[in-house]
Amino acid sequence: MGTAAYPFVASEATKLSILHAIELRYRHFDTAAVYRLEQPLGEAIRLGPITSRDELFMTSKLRCTDAHHDLVLSALQKTLQNLQFEYLDLSLIHFLACSKPGEYEMGKIPEVPLGSGGQSIPLLGMGTAAYPFVASEATKLSILHAIELGYRHFDTAALYQSEQPLGEAIRLGPITSRDELFITSKLWCTDAHHDLVLPALRKTLQNLQLEYLDLYLIHFPVSSKPGEYVFPFKTEELLPLDIKSVWEAMEECQKLGLTKSIGVSNFSCKKLEKLLAVAKIPPAVNQVEMNPLWQQKKLRQFCREKGIHITAYSPLGAKGTLWGTDKVMECEVLKEIGDARGKTVAQVKYSLTRAQPSKALSEISFNK
Numbered sequence: 001m002g003t004a005a006y007p008f009v010a011s012e013a014t015k016l017s018i019l020h021a022i023e024l025r026y027r028h029f030d031t032a033a034v035y036r037l038e039q040p041l042g043e044a045i046r047l048g049p050i051t052s053r054d055e056l057f058m059t060s061k062l063r064c065t066d067a068h069h070d071l072v073l074s075a076l077q078k079t080l081q082n083l084q085f086e087y088l089d090l091s092l093i094h095f096l097a098c099s100k101p102g103e104y105e106m107g108k109i110p111e112v113p114l115g116s117g118g119q120s121i122p123l124l125g126m127g128t129a130a131y132p133f134v135a136s137e138a139t140k141l142s143i144l145h146a147i148e149l150g151y152r153h154f155d156t157a158a159l160y161q162s163e164q165p166l167g168e169a170i171r172l173g174p175i176t177s178r179d180e181l182f183i184t185s186k187l188w189c190t191d192a193h194h195d196l197v198l199p200a201l202r203k204t205l206q207n208l209q210l211e212y213l214d215l216y217l218i219h220f221p222v223s224s225k226p227g228e229y230v231f232p233f234k235t236e237e238l239l240p241l242d243i244k245s246v247w248e249a250m251e252e253c254q255k256l257g258l259t260k261s262i263g264v265s266n267f268s269c270k271k272l273e274k275l276l277a278v279a280k281i282p283p284a285v286n287q288v289e290m291n292p293l294w295q296q297k298k299l300r301q302f303c304r305e306k307g308i309h310i311t312a313y314s315p316l317g318a319k320g321t322l323w324g325t326d327k328v329m330e331c332e333v334l335k336e337i338g339d340a341r342g343k344t345v346a347q348v349k350y351s352l353t354r355a356q357p358s359k360a361l362s363e364i365s366f367n368k
């Protein structure tokens with residue numbers, strides 16, 4: 001039985017398939033360091049009905065990054081440790097090529113450093129908002145699937161009710177270290193008051209069961225009467241945002257280590273100018289709606305000059321949502337480009353983002 005399933009991630013599903021194969025009497029298993037499946041293979045073997053190592057024929061392969069004289073032995077020792085075996089039946093050189101020693105990162109989503117806060121943000125993330133906002137099993141399963149596909153950047157908000165399902169999916173999936181993730185959440189307008197910011201972030205962390213966020217954003221440049229999270233806004237409850245005092249509380253959150261970076265969402269150039277005039281820690285990110293039909297050229301130019309990273313939300317036009325349209329997905333120009341290259345409109349859209357001259361742009365979407 002071969003064990004490679006691309007993209008290469010150790011998953012519970014693989015372990016169960018191998019276990020099933022053992023029960024069906026397979027005894028010859030083929031794996032490789034690069035598949036990241038040696039560990040689930042070893043676990044499945046220990047769980048199954050095998051009583052003696054002699055019953056098995058195990059093949060694994062040396063990855064290109066270890067195809068250097070001094071690294072071969074330690075690579076095989078690592079493979080044996082992953083499998084929890086004392087020997088292999090067959091050890092192969094995987095390709096007639098070697099590459100730079102280090103972590104093998106095939107399929108990894110590229111990252112860019114944030115100007116403020118110090119860490120890097122993956123250029124593609126998964127949004128978790130599904131309107132009407134309810135915590136659902138479907139959201140949890142979609143996120144789990146996304147983790148298995150290699151997504152590590154997730155966007156949530158107190159408003160979306162997806163913090164809890166996101167936290168559960170993270171604990172169920174193959175993530176072994178918190179450092180692998182980039183988690184964004186957002187302060188809802190009812191909590192956009194100086195004294196409510198810290199308790200709101202603590203509640204978010206409790207929902208996620210995480211010790212810190214990577215990025216905490218002010219969701220909208222308005223406040224509203226404290227109380228329940230309601231969307232769409234009740235206009236009669238809206239209040240002007242006291243940006244100085246609310247931002248001070250956001251800065252406090254970063255200083256306490258509860259979030260690595262802080263930022264804003266839905267801020268115009270004018271609102272960012274007001275914020276920059278009072279900020280001790282400048283915003284690392286402005287998350288705004290952006291797609292080929294809503295390009296935000298002035299805001300992009302402004303943010304580039306100020307070192308503020310832009311994250312694009314609703315990159316496909318949010319078709320089917322309360323706030324979206326089908327103009328992007330039905331765009332004739334994008335369709336023509338897609339038809340000429342055998343790609344879908346969504347694939348054309350993501351290629352356009354990758355082709356942006358400035359790398360200071362990431363995007364989040366939701367599908368499922």
Ligand SMILES: NC(=O)c1ccc[n+]([C@@H]2O[C@H](COP(=O)([O-])OP(=O)(O)OC[C@H]3O[C@@H](n4cnc5c(N)ncnc54)[C@H](OP(=O)(O)O)[C@@H]3O)[C@@H](O)[C@H]2O)c1
Nearest residue numbers: 127128129155265313314315316317318319346365366367
């Ligand atoms: N900061 C803010 O104020 C704010 C506001 C809105 C959104 N967001 C964030 O941005 C995320 C994404 O935004 P969004 O959901 O509004 O917009 P979107 O990603 O532009 O649109 C989502 C819709 O596009 C369709 N879709 C997604 N991937 C597709 C694909 N590969 N092929 C074909 N159709 C595809 C899906 O429709 P079907 O289900 O019909 O297939 C999905 O419902 C949200 O989840 C949220 O995290 C932030």
